[in-house]
Amino acid sequence: MSWQLVAAIVVFAAAYVLIATEKVPRATVTLTGAALMVLIGATGGDDVFFSADTGIDWNVLFLLLGMMMVVGIARQSGMFEYLAVWSAKLARGRPFAILTMFAVITAVASAFLDNVTTVLLIAPVTLLVCQRLAVTPVPYLITEVLASNIGGTATLIGDPPNLIVGSRADLGFTDFLVALGPIVAILMVALIGLAWLMFRRQLHYDPQRATQVMALRQRETIRDRRLLVISLSVLAAILAGFLTSRVTGLSPAMVALIGAGLLVLVTRMEPAKIFADVEWETLLFFAGLFVMVGALVNLGVIKALGGAAAGAIDGHWAAGAAGLLIGSAVLSGVIDNIPYVATLAPLTQDLVDAGGAAAQPLWWALTLGADLGGNATAIGASANVVLLGVARRNGHPISFWQFTKYGLITTAVTIALSTAYLLLRYYL
Known part of the structure; x- marks a missing residue:
């Protein structure tokens, strides 16, 4: 084992510990870790900036940037306040009913939008509803991001790893929906049950607050009807762009950037307002994380782990x-x-x-494991990182371990159910 390999593993492990303990800002940790990976020769400039396998994933960063801009502009219309009041009234101000409704909406939306975009859209609504009801938004936000990672598993476009699997295995939208749709529905029922067990003590019903919410008129929350119409039109166009990306050849990142640019052009909003909701720290955190993981890929660490797993299968496909x-x-x-x-x-x-x-079911095993395993920790999936950034920015910080203790429980249950589903459907 070379000294570079040892040093890279040490740097990655140390960075992970610092992120978990939250002693140092996350972006500072990953950017420092990325710099150390370059200094020890584990990666280089070409790998960092130009390699699709071992460098910064610009598609993810620009998808995030574009959708953050779109959400920031749409917010000015009062759209999210309208949705917040409407949903709270529909659930009659009952916290668990609201949590269930938001979780289901998030899961369904994540099947047709990528889960990061869904989290960016649902989080402002959640924060406003919780503010109206005077309850902590933390249980709602955690449940929503868990639901986004589960719901995104169902379709080709729901989660970036699905696109990789679909491209490599030549699997289409229908293939994913038929194979994974049934288990995703089962997992959502399990998630709602887990949410009740994990958060029921934090979901306090206040009849007085509920009465006040029921008296609100959602139409009065719309501040700019012209901007609302424009924002909804652009969001619909972005969704259409996501769904037709294989036909048009436009990546989701390009679709998001084009949509953001169109909104900027039409609304002529001040740059300070446009960029106010961009989570720059989150984007830098991702950039550093991609470089560190890319260094491990570059040195063959991840490939060696995968190769060992492949050798262990040895024709036993169900066990494999x-x-x-x-x-x-x-x-x-x-x-x-x-x-x-x-x-x-x-x-x-x-x-x-x-x-x-x-x-053939190995493709579904890889997809289920990668997508659902992202719920295990605060940095396991892109949506997790984005949501924690939004929560912290709005005065409701969620620590690494606070998220992870709920994520581990959810992951253990969903992986157990998924394993049983895979074996029963394809091998038993």
């Missing part, structure tokens, strides 16, 4: 599928699932080619 699902969940809770899936996809392809129809 279960092992790949569980192993992917564990690793995706520690490192971002995008580079993980990008590394494991070629290895999975080799196994599927060798095993034929019996090995």
Whole structure:
């Protein structure tokens, strides 16, 4: 084992500990870690800036930037206040009913939008509802991001790792929905039950507050009807762009940036208002994290782990599928699932080619493990990081361990159910 490999693992582990303990700002940790990876020679300039496998994932960063700008502009219309009042009244001010409704909306939306975009759209509504009801938004926000990662598993476009798997395995939108839609529905029922068990003591019903909410008139919350119409039109166009990206050849990041640019052009809003809601710290955190993980990929660490798992299967496809699902969940809770899936996809392809129809479910094992494993920790999925940034920015910080203790419980239950589903449907 080379000294660079040892040093890179030490840097990554130290950065992870600092992120978990929150002694140092997250962006500072990952940017410092990225710099150290470059200094020890674990990665270089070409890898950092130009490599799709071992560098910064510009598609993710620009997708986030574009959607943050769109949300920031749409917010000025009063759209989110309207949705907040409407949803609170529909649930008659009952906290658990609101939590359930938001979780289901988030999961369904995440199947057709990427889960980061969904979190960016639902979080402002949640914060406003909780403000009206005078309750802490933390249980709602955590449940929503867990729901986004579960719901995004159902379709080709729901989560970036799905796009990687679909491209490598030549699987379409319908393939994902038919194979994973049923288990995602089951997992959402399980999540609602878990949310009740985990958060019921924090979901206090205040009849007086509920009465006040029921008396509100949501139409009065709209401040700019012209901006509302424009924002909804652009959001619809962005959704259409996401759904037709394979036809148009435009990546989700390009669709988001075009939508943001169109809103800027039409609304002529002041730059200070446009960029006020951009989570610059979150974007820098991701940039540093991509570099650190890319260094591990560059040195062969992740490939070696995948190769060891592939060798252990040795033709036992049912056990291999279960092992790949569980192993992917564990690793995706520690490192971002995008580079993980990008590394494991070629290895999975080799196994599927060798095993034929019996090995085909390995693609679903990889997808379920990577997507659901992202719920395990605060940095396991992009949506988790974005949501924690939004919560902190609005005065409701969620610590690494506060999120992770709920995420681990949810991941354990969903992975157990998914493993049983995979084995029952495809092997037993």
